[in-house]
Amino acid sequence: MTRSARRQHAEVAHATGRRLGPGRADRREASFDWLALVFTAVACGIAGALLWCALAPSSAAAGLAHVVFRPLCHQLPARSFHVAGGVLPVCHRCTGLYVGLAAGAAAAWCGWWRAPTSRAFWAVALAPMLVQVGTTALVSPALDWVWLQTASGAWFGGLGAWAVVRSLRRRPASRTALDVKDGDPWTTKTTTCRV
Template sequence: MALQSSRVPLLAAGVTGLLLLLISLPPFVPPSIRALLMAAFAPVCHQLPDRSFWIDGVQLAVCQRCYGIYTGLFLGSLLLPLLGDGARWIYRRAPLVLSGALLPPALDWGLQLVHLWHNTPLTRTLTGLWFGLGAGLLLAATLRYAPRKTQPCPA
């Protein structure tokens, strides 16, 4: 049974919201669960202590840029239903949307790498948020508008 297309962005918001909750939990859970959360997100984030947010002396499960990305994924998937016909435009222009979303974090990272810019917690978080918003909008739009097979695949 296929999900109604109007519910799919809400599914994306639910999944990305759950991820945002999980990366924010380490300061609020026992050390054993904290270690599990940190290990779960280690494959996708460097988790450098000096580039991560801390609450009450406990590091969150991802760095500042990744925190911005996860926040943006959640917000972007929530915003898609508010765009009306603009949501279809996002799906049809996926490469443009993705390029526009990637440009600020790429510049923030790349200019730091060649010593032309010194990024800060704020720039890392905001550029991650920008990318996450674009990716979240694109994720929800793709889930809503991508063609679906109606026949089962042959075994």
């Protein structure tokens, strides 16, 4: 347990009048770290599956990837990357989204930036994709560029994965697991933690 975590643990125990057993908060925090690690592994696994499909398009694994991604993406060959004579199992935007998921989850483990705290974060993450889809549909299909689809998907996937992992890793488990009293400096009126 880090020094700041021990201090927070002691302050919460003092404010609530409850004493946690040794290591209890550490186990809770480790469980959230474990969940963040699983999320990161799944995101990197999806990106790895796409890379495998690009490197070995005629393999059985590539065929399985096409079946797995079929419910998630339209898989139109005209809107998908063609690599080494094969077609990736997802479209340009989904390719960017999945690569962004892996990159964002990995970046969150590096500790870059702070965890998101507002809805404005999600608006900023989703805005490029909405603008690109809206201008394509309303203005001109000629603006439907491959790089723009891929970049908007990567932007949303990266920020989304980063936010999920950072939120899981920064979750103050020792404070949220306790029943805290109103007026506790660590809580708001809805008895949720301020970070």
